[in-house]
Amino acid sequence: MGAATRGVRVPAWVLALVPLLLVAGAIALFAALDAPGLGERVGPPAEELAVERTVLEPGVIELTLRNDGPDAVTVAQAIVNDAFAQFSGAEEPIGRLQTATVRIQQPWVEGEAYEVALVTSTGGTVVHEIPVAVETPVADASFYGLMALLGVYVGVIPVAIGMLWLPWLRRIPPAWLRALMGLTVGLLAFLAVDAAFEGFELAGEGSQAFGGAALVFVGAGVAYLLLAGVSAWLSRKAAGATGFTLALLIAIGIGLHNLGEGVAIGAAYSAGALALGAFLVIGFALHNTTEGLAIVAPVAHGRASLWRLAALGLIAGAPAVLGAWIGAGAYNASIAAFLFGFGAGAIVQVVVTLLPSLRDDEGRVLHPGAVTGILGGMAVMFLTGLLVAA
Amino acid sequence: MAELTRRGLIAGGLAGTALLHAATAGGHQRGNGHHGDGGHANFRDHVAVDHAANGFDPHALVRDFDRGRTRRLPNGRVLREWTLDAVDKEIEVMPGVKFAAWTYNGRIPGPTLRAREGERLRITFNNASRHAHTIHFHGIHPAEMDGVPGIGAGEIPPGGSTVYEFDALPAGLHLYHCHVRPLAEHIAKGLYGAFIVDPAGGREDADELVMVMNGFDTNFDRANEVYAANTIAFAYMDRPIAVRLGELVRVYIVNVLEYDLVNSFHLHGNLFDYFPTGTSMTPAEYTDTVMLCQGQRGIAEWRFEYPGRYMFHAHQSEFTELGWQGIFEVA
Numbered sequence: 001m002g003a004a005t006r007g008v009r010v011p012a013w014v015l016a017l018v019p020l021l022l023v024a025g026a027i028a029l030f031a032a033l034d035a036p037g038l039g040e041r042v043g044p045p046a047e048e049l050a051v052e053r054t055v056l057e058p059g060v061i062e063l064t065l066r067n068d069g070p071d072a073v074t075v076a077q078a079i080v081n082d083a084f085a086q087f088s089g090a091e092e093p094i095g096r097l098q099t100a101t102v103r104i105q106q107p108w109v110e111g112e113a114y115e116v117a118l119v120t121s122t123g124g125t126v127v128h129e130i131p132v133a134v135e136t137p138v139a140d141a142s143f144y145g146l147m148a149l150l151g152v153y154v155g156v157i158p159v160a161i162g163m164l165w166l167p168w169l170r171r172i173p174p175a176w177l178r179a180l181m182g183l184t185v186g187l188l189a190f191l192a193v194d195a196a197f198e199g200f201e202l203a204g205e206g207s208q209a210f211g212g213a214a215l216v217f218v219g220a221g222v223a224y225l226l227l228a229g230v231s232a233w234l235s236r237k238a239a240g241a242t243g244f245t246l247a248l249l250i251a252i253g254i255g256l257h258n259l260g261e262g263v264a265i266g267a268a269y270s271a272g273a274l275a276l277g278a279f280l281v282i283g284f285a286l287h288n289t290t291e292g293l294a295i296v297a298p299v300a301h302g303r304a305s306l307w308r309l310a311a312l313g314l315i316a317g318a319p320a321v322l323g324a325w326i327g328a329g330a331y332n333a334s335i336a337a338f339l340f341g342f343g344a345g346a347i348v349q350v351v352v353t354l355l356p357s358l359r360d361d362e363g364r365v366l367h368p369g370a371v372t373g374i375l376g377g378m379a380v381m382f383l384t385g386l387l388v389a390a
Numbered sequence: 391m392a393e394l395t396r397r398g399l400i401a402g403g404l405a406g407t408a409l410l411h412a413a414t415a416g417g418h419q420r421g422n423g424h425h426g427d428g429g430h431a432n433f434r435d436h437v438a439v440d441h442a443a444n445g446f447d448p449h450a451l452v453r454d455f456d457r458g459r460t461r462r463l464p465n466g467r468v469l470r471e472w473t474l475d476a477v478d479k480e481i482e483v484m485p486g487v488k489f490a491a492w493t494y495n496g497r498i499p500g501p502t503l504r505a506r507e508g509e510r511l512r513i514t515f516n517n518a519s520r521h522a523h524t525i526h527f528h529g530i531h532p533a534e535m536d537g538v539p540g541i542g543a544g545e546i547p548p549g550g551s552t553v554y555e556f557d558a559l560p561a562g563l564h565l566y567h568c569h570v571r572p573l574a575e576h577i578a579k580g581l582y583g584a585f586i587v588d589p590a591g592g593r594e595d596a597d598e599l600v601m602v603m604n605g606f607d608t609n610f611d612r613a614n615e616v617y618a619a620n621t622i623a624f625a626y627m628d629r630p631i632a633v634r635l636g637e638l639v640r641v642y643i644v645n646v647l648e649y650d651l652v653n654s655f656h657l658h659g660n661l662f663d664y665f666p667t668g669t670s671m672t673p674a675e676y677t678d679t680v681m682l683c684q685g686q687r688g689i690a691e692w693r694f695e696y697p698g699r700y701m702f703h704a705h706q707s708e709f710t711e712l713g714w715q716g717i718f719e720v721a
Contacts, residue, residue, distance in 0.1 A: 076437075076486030079615070083431045083711030084623075119615060123487050123608025 045071035049118065049126040050207040052099065052332055055136045061104045061116060063128060067094040068209040074121040080106045081114055093121075097209055108133045137269070139329050147266055147324040154265065154288060155258050155320025160313045162292015169300035175369055177300055181357050182370035184250070184294035186377020188354070191257055192347040194385075196220070198264065199340030206333025215334055219341025220348065223256060227349040243302035246353060247295050251315040253350035254291050257343035258316065260336065262323020267331040269324075290380050291316060298357065431711035432624050437485035439622050444481050446497035448618075448625040452599050455586070456501035460509075468509045470558070474500065476519040476546075476568075476581065483606045484616050484623060484713075492519055492568070492579040498621045499602035499646070500566070500583030507561040507590045513554045517546045523576065526569035527585060528685070531556035538569045545570055561589035563668035563687045565602075565644050577684075578607055578648035580621075584687070586642060589671065596640035596691065597633055603645045603653045603682070603704070603714065612649050616713045617704065623713020626702075630719035635697050639718075641690045642668070645682035653714075654681045655690065656705035662692035679705050694720040 030036075048069030055062040061080065067073050072093040078085050090100040108114055114130040137143050169177065199216035211218065227249065234245045295312050304312075327336065358370040441447040458472040474494045481491040481498060494500030505511055515525050522545040526537035534542030535556045543552035568581035584600050604621060605614030616623045633639050641662075645653040656679040663673035664680050668689040680688060694700070703715035 074486065077433055077484050079712065082708045084433055084616075084713065085431065087434055117615075119484065119487055119608065121486050121488065123483070123489055123606075123615065125609045125611075125615065 045069075045073075045122060047071065047073045047120050047122065047124050047126070048208070049073055049075075049094070049120075050209075051126075051128040052207060052334075054128070054130060056108065056130070056133055057135065059105060059107055061106050061108060061114065061130070062101060063104070063116065063118075064099055064101050065090065065094060065118075065126075066099045066207045066209070067096055068207050070096060072096070075100070075102060075118045075126075076121050077119040078102065078104050079117040079119060079125075080104060110134060137328070143328070144325055147269070147328050148321045150265060150269070151262050151318070151321030151324040155262065156314065156317035158288035159254070159292040159295070159317035160310075162289040162294075163296045163309060163313055165293050166296040166300065166304075166309070169296060172300075174301075175360070177297065178358055178360060178367075179369040179373040179376075180293070180297050180300075181354065182373020183377040183380070184297050184373075185351055185354055185358065185370075186374035186379075187290050187294050187381050188250070188253065188347045188351050188377075189374070190378045190381035191254075192344045192351065194381075195257055195260060195340045195344040195347065198260070199337045199344065202264075202333045202340060203337035206337060210334045213337075215338045216341030216344070219338040219343075220345030223342040223345030224349045227252060227346050231349070231353055243299045244304060244308065246298035246357065247304070247312055248315070249353055250298065250350050251295050251312040253343075253346040254294065254316040255319040256339075256346040258288075258291075259319035259323040260339040260343040262320035262325075263327035263331070263336045263339055264323075265320070266324035266327025266329070267336060269328055288317075290377075290384065298354075430627060430715065432627060433485050438628070439482045439485050439625070441622070444497075444622075445479070446621075448620040448622040449629060449631075451497070451499075451620050452601065452626075452631060454502060455504040455598070455600070457504050463510060468506070469512060470505050470509050471512045471514070472501070472503055473514045473516065474525060475516045476523040478519045478521075481580070481621070483608065483621065487608060489606055489608055490579075492521065492523070492576065492581050494525070494581060494583055498580035498582075499604065499644075500581070502584040502586065502600045502642075503566070504586045504588065505558040506588045507558055509558045511554075511556055511558050514551065515546060515554060516551045517548055520548055521576075522547050522550075522570050523568045523581060524570055525554060525566050527554065527556070527566045528564040529556070529585070529587070530559040537566075539571065558587045560669055561587045563587075563642050563644065563689055565646065565685065565687060567646060574612070574648050577646060578605075580604075582646040584642055584644045586668075593640070593671075594638060596638035598640045598642070599631065600642040601644070601655070603643065603647055603655070605647050605650070605709075605712075605714075607649060614647070614649055614712070617647070617709040618713045619716065624715065626716025630699060630717035632719045632721065633694060635720050636693050636695075638691060638693055642687070643680070643682070643690060644687040645684055647684055650706075650709075652681050652683050652706075653709065654679060654705045655702065657690070657692070657700065657702050659696070659698070659700040660692050660694060662690040665689040665691070694718070697721055 046069045048067065049065045050068050051063050052066050053064040065075070072095050074093040075090040078087045085104050085106050087102050087104040089102040094100045102118070104116065106114070110133055112133055114133055116128045116130065117125040119125055169180065196216060199219070200213050203213045203215055206212070230252070231245070231249055234248065292313070295316055296309070323339070355365055358365050360367045360369070456472065458470045460468050460470045463469050477493050477496050479491055479493050479496050480488045481493070483489040491498060513525065517523050524537040524539070524544070524546055535554050536542060537554060539545045546552050564585040564587065566583055566585050568576040570576050582602065584602055601619040603619050605617040607613060608615045618625070643655050647653045661676055661678045664675045664677055666674050666688045680690070682688065697720045700718045700720065701715060702718060703710040
């Protein structure tokens with residue numbers, strides 16, 4: 001009753017540390033007492049192994065495994081197409097999130113399908129399909145050169161060609177230009193959705209311990225926030241140059257998207273799943289040419305020097321080369337999923353930034369011209385996309 | 391871009407690969423590099439099943455015939471007795487892979503019970519497993535001795551016991567197994583064995599072997615991961631079965647394989663006389679390959695003409711390369 005609280009002045013940072021120290025102490029005590037009251041885990045060990053990378057050499061199938069599950073996994077035997085096979089590697093149990101590489105001796109034949117079943121110490125099987133066996137390219141200089149060429153073919157050149165619409169854009173009336181900006185939004189929206197789904201599909205393939213599909217969202221969130229920050233910084237720094245700023249943002253967004261695309265191309269090529277047929281490159285080229293249009297639309301009525309335009313083109317297209325290198329050299333489905341999410345998030349941010357430029361004289365965004373443009377952009381992407389999948 | 395769906399790529403890749411090949415006129419067909427000695431399928435090197443820990447060795451088991459204990463009944467007949475215990479036991483079915491098996495007397499296959507035609511047989515069954523089991527014998531016997539649920543002693547609960555008693559009839563090669571629902575599981579987990587009734591007049595002296603063809607579904611997908619004769623795959627590859635040149639070899643072959651429709655036995659470098667179910671002394675066939683469904687069995691007899699190493703295996707290549715193969719070393 002009436003006892004006055006004695007005010008002891010404790011520094012603020014100590015107060016911030018108290019809960020952290022308590023939780024550390026509680027964890028230590030809990031571990032020291034061996035989880036009192038909880039006892040043994042119910043049921044057999046949960047074994048989850050993801051195959052992160054498949055490399056085929058003559059006579060050898062090499063798989064890089066990652067333990068996704070809570071318990072250590074021991075690979076005891078390997079079965080390829082219903083026959084036990086000799087292999088080396090993974091002699092020790094693979095701990096949680098650890099990786100191991102097994103080299104399986106298998107006289108595989110090009111173009112045939114293989115099913116590798118790794119038998120664990122509990123008798124469970126981890127099954128990995130190789131739909132089409134093709135020798136994994138050796139990652140030497142000429143290989144990276146080929147990947148660079150591929151990236152240039154599908155990324156840099158089409159975007160640059162698409163940007164050649166600029167002179168035409170400069171002569172068309174504002175209403176047309178708004179419709180073309182709508183077209184750009186449609187193109188980008190299609191790419192964002194497509195990249196997200198691609199990311200989800202890749203996330204399903206990779207190790208789930210790193211978040212699986214959540215990686216796509218994380219990538220998208222990071223990209224959106226980063227690009228929003230860059231956008232805010234650019235518009236403050238260069239007030240008035242909104243046309244070029246927009247173009248730069250679009251180029252960055254498309255570039256990030258092409259990075260993920262390059263990863264997928266490179267990975268598919270090194271897995272033998274990508275035929276470098278001429279019509280595949282042509283399909284990609286047509287498909288990506290429209291991206292060039294998207295970049296130059298905002299600068300139609302501004303001034304942009306040639307070298308700036310070239311820079312925009314490179315920002316949008318060159319990441320395809322980098323992506324192809326990453327995909328072919330160090331493919332990892334989780335990283336690819338993250339990059340696709342990153343691309344999708346970047347594009348969403350660009351779309352949000354672009355939308356005000358669609359406004360007509362009455363301030364409407366979704367006016368008939370814009371809607372037509374957006375639908376047209378989606379249609380263009382869909383149709384040219386069919387060429388790629390063909 | 392971005393239509394690069396994996397599935398689309400694969401389809402595209404297939405078509406494209408074909409095109410590429412046409413264009414380069416077989417430029418680089420590759421792969422199929424050979425490895426090592428290009429030998430037989432087998433488990434990975436430098437690991438082996440611990441037979442001692444399993445409690446049975448396929449090399450001993452192949453010539454192990456359990457004749458039980460006998461005594462003469464007042465009426466002059468021979469009474470032959472065995473005790474079989476159902477035991478849950480972890481068995482290493484491949485090097486490094488443990489399987490929670492159900493066994494008779496701690497081994498798979500259970501003991502090869504061997505009697506003579508016309509004897510009185512008494513099998514005491516103790517169920518030390520955590521699950522209900524029976525022993526169902528093939529052969530001629532009264533219904534209540536059939537070892538199936540709901541008839542006679544029916545299912546023997548954990549801790550329970552019963553006695554199966556019947557005459558050793560007819561002469562031939564038979565088998566026994568658990569008959570409790572779910573049947574496939576009770577058999578696949580290891581509750582089976584060979585049951586031989588020798589004809590009253592006996593058979594010609596021979597080097598006798600028993601091979602119970604089985605498999606194990608270690609991941610419970612109702613398909614076997616590993617196949618063998620006498621449980622341990624490749625055991626007779628790693629250490630061949632030694633037989634003598636010119637000596638009569640007699641193999642009692644029993645198929646208990648679960649989850650696959652048929653199994654088979656194939657001998658290299660020779661043909662054999664085959665006596666289906668061993669019930670006739672006249673061979674039904676002179677062949678090198680016989681096919682058996684589950685529960686089917688027969689006796690194969692032959693003499694090796696030449697020394698050397700001769701393979702024997704299932705003539706389903708899948709079973710062969712998943713473990714069911716071995717070698718006779720003739721000297």
